[in-house]
Structure formats: structure tokens, C-alpha cells
Amino acid sequence: MSTENGAEEKYSSIGELLETAKKCRRNIVQMVHRANAGHPGGSLSAIDMLVALYKTRLNVDPSNPDDPDRDRFIMSKGHASPAVYSILHEMGFLSSEDLTTYRVMGGVCQGHVDMKWTPGVDFSAGSLGMGLSFGLGTALAATLDGSSRTSYVMLGDGELQEGQVWEAAMAAVHHEVGNLKVFVDRNRIQNDDFCEKQMRMFDVAEKWSGFGWAVHECDGHDMNAVVEAIEWMDTITDGPAVVVAHTIKGKGVSFMEDNPSFHGAAPNDEQLILAMEELE
Numbered sequence: 001m002s003t004e005n006g007a008e009e010k011y012s013s014i015g016e017l018l019e020t021a022k023k024c025r026r027n028i029v030q031m032v033h034r035a036n037a038g039h040p041g042g043s044l045s046a047i048d049m050l051v052a053l054y055k056t057r058l059n060v061d062p063s064n065p066d067d068p069d070r071d072r073f074i075m076s077k078g079h080a081s082p083a084v085y086s087i088l089h090e091m092g093f094l095s096s097e098d099l100t101t102y103r104v105m106g107g108v109c110q111g112h113v114d115m116k117w118t119p120g121v122d123f124s125a126g127s128l129g130m131g132l133s134f135g136l137g138t139a140l141a142a143t144l145d146g147s148s149r150t151s152y153v154m155l156g157d158g159e160l161q162e163g164q165v166w167e168a169a170m171a172a173v174h175h176e177v178g179n180l181k182v183f184v185d186r187n188r189i190q191n192d193d194f195c196e197k198q199m200r201m202f203d204v205a206e207k208w209s210g211f212g213w214a215v216h217e218c219d220g221h222d223m224n225a226v227v228e229a230i231e232w233m234d235t236i237t238d239g240p241a242v243v244v245a246h247t248i249k250g251k252g253v254s255f256m257e258d259n260p261s262f263h264g265a266a267p268n269d270e271q272l273i274l275a276m277e278e279l280e
Contacts, residue, residue, distance in 0.1 A: 013055075017223050021051045024086035025252045026279045027099060031082045033272045035103035038111065041262040042156060043083035045187040045220070045247040050087045052226040053152060053183075057234075062092035065119040069147050074135045077156035077185065078112040078125020079264070085109045085118070093120035129162025131155060132182065136168050139180040154183045158190025161199050166211065172240040173212035181233045182242040184208075185220065187249040189260050205244045213242050220245030253278055 024047045032038035054060070059071040075084050085102065088094045094108065101107025108118055115121045123134050135153035142149045159165065172180050186204060188195050195201060209215045214236045218225040229243045249263070250256025253275045256267075267275055 014223055014227070017051055017055055017227070020055065020087075020090055021048050021223070022252075022279060024051060024083070024090060026276060027086040027089065028082040029253065029267060029272065029275045029279065031085065031099055031102040031109070032266045033269075034100065036266045037103055037264075038082055038266060039079040039264045040082065040253075040266070041189065041249040041256055041259070041264075042077060042080045042185065042187065043086075044251045044253065044256065045249050046077075046080050046083045046154060046185045047086065048221050048223060048247075048251075049154070049183050049185070049226055049243075049245055050083055051090075052223060052230055054087050054091055056227055057230050058152065059149070060091070060120065062120065065093060068145075069149050071149050072122045072135070072138045072151040074123040074131045074138070074151065074153045075113050075121075075125060076123070076131020076135075076153055077128060077159055078123070078131075080154075080156075080185075081109065081111060081113045081125075084113050084121065088118070088120045091120070094118070128156070128159040129164040132165050132168040132172075135180060135182070136172050136175075136177060139172075139177045140175065142179055143177070148179075150179045150181060152181045152183070154185060156190070157184055157186045157188060157201065157204060158195050158198070160184070160201055160204065160207075161190075161195075169208070169211045169213065169240075176239050178237040178239055180240040181236075182213075182240065184242060184244045185247055186244050187247040189249040189258070189263060191263055193260050208242045208244065213240050215242055215244065217244045217246065220247035221251055 028043045032040045098108045102109040112125045114124045135151045139151040218229045256262040
């Protein structure tokens with residue numbers, strides 16, 4: 001996408017967004033290593049979108065995390081919690097000490113995002129496939145409340161194999177929910193292997209279009225393109241909108257990139273050193 005008069009000019013801090021994403025990546029890797037468990041691959045593929053959303057668009061306030069008119073962000077693929085915690089830390093919801101409680105019994109940062117434990121989290125995740133239904137509900141509730149708040153949902157592409165996702169997709173179009181925005185983290189890898197080996201989904205963008213959604217595709221690691229995609233979402237007000245972001249699982253760490261083994265595995269001590277060197 002051209003940025004001559006676009007995102008780079010409007011957001012003079014594109015470089016700051018990139019630096020924030022790099023800091024988040026370091027925290028993601030460190031959290032998972034410290035816990036010796038977690039899901040680094042899908043967290044690293046999602047983080048550029050989260051940084052762009054939180055830093056340029058999402059209406060949230062760490063000093064008032066329960067503001068009823070705040071925007072909602074629903075991380076449906078809740079195992080990517082390190083990505084959520086890292087950006088919540090950058091936004092001031094979580095301290096550096098909070099990040100050390102990742103996957104610690106009673107800690108603030110649970111293995112899957114949980115709205116009971118973590119300020120700034122709006123959805124408790126576990127089983128996949130439920131986040132879009134929840135996001136649809138929060139979007140409809142905003143309309144009933146007369147609120148201008150928007151609900152944003154992030155889905156994994158492996159998660160799209162869940163039937164509940166498509167029931168919610170149909171309902172959102174039927175109800176013409178214009179304050180519902182979705183990101184699909186299209187990294188092409190799920191828990192066990194590449195998505196295409198588990199269940200082929202063919203053209204994901206075409207599927208959403210067939211269900212009546214406004215659809216936009218972008219490179220999920222091109223920060224300018226991601227910011228422009230978020231701006232595009234704002235122009236869709238007569239129904240739901242989805243951005244299919246083409247990403248790389250494990251983005252930023254060479255031995256994790258496009259590697260199904262790091263869907264849910266922690267780096268060892270030697271790998272941590274290499275990862276941190278690459279993320280400098």
C-alpha cells in the first residue's frame with residue numbers, strides 16, 4: 001500500500017510503533033522462557049496488529065479500566081496471552097513485575113487471558129471459537145446502550161475451523177452490526193501442524209466476503225499497512241468488517257518463524273540468548 005499521504009504521514013510515530021512491537025516481542029519470549037511453557041508463535045505473529053490497534057485506535061484508559069464506554073478487545077485465540085500482556089504492559093495496565101507472574105499460580109497473567117485476573121482484559125478465553133460470539137454480544141450491547149464504543153476481535157486462522165465462528169459471522173451480518181471489527185491472524189499454523197494439513201480452508205478472505213462481511217487483506221507485519229487497515233475499518237459503519245492479516249508464526253525469531261514446533265513450546269536457555277540477540 002502507498003504511504004505517501006497515508007498512515008506514515010498521519011502517524012508520525014510509525015517508528016515508535018515498530019519499536020514498541022520489538023519491545024513486546026522481547027517480553028513475549030522472556031515470559032514464555034521464564035514459565036517454561038506458553039505459546040510464543042501465535043503471540044509473535046499477532047503483536048504488530050495489537051500494537052497498532054492499541055496505540056492508534058483503541059479507546060481504553062489504564063486509570064479507568066472498567067469505563068463502560070471503553071472499546072472492547074476480545075482475544076479469541078486466548079493462548080496468545082503473552083501478546084496481550086506485553087501490549088497491556090506498554091499501555092500501563094500491567095507492571096514489569098506483573099509480567100513475571102505469567103503462568104504462576106495466583107498470578108495476574110494467567111496462561112489464557114482471563115478478565116477476572118487481569119486489568120484491561122475483556123474476555124476470558126479457553127476453548128477456541130467463542131470470541132466472535134462474545135464480541136458480537138458486546139457490540140449489540142453497545143448499540144442498546146446508545147454507546148459509541150467499538151468491539152474488536154482477534155481470531156486465529158486455525159480457529160476458523162470452528163463452526164461457532166461462522167454462526168456468529170452470519171448473525172453479525174443479519175443484525176447489521178457496524179461496530180464489530182475482526183482481525184484474522186492468518187499465520188497458517190495451528191496446534192498440531194500447518195492448517196492446510198489439518199483442514200484446508202482455501203481462500204479465507206473469500207469465505208468472509210461470502211458471508212456478507214466487508215473484507216480487507218494486508219501484510220500483518222507491515223506497520224503502515226496495518227494502520228491503514230485499521231483506518232479502513234473505521235469507514236465501514238453499515239455492517240461488520242474483517243481484516244485478514246497475512247502473518248508469519250513466530251515472526252522476529254528466526255528459529256520460531258513458520259515453525260509449528262513453537263506453537264506451544266518455550267525456548268531453552270541457548271535459544272533465549274539467540275532470540276534476544278535477534279530482537280535487538
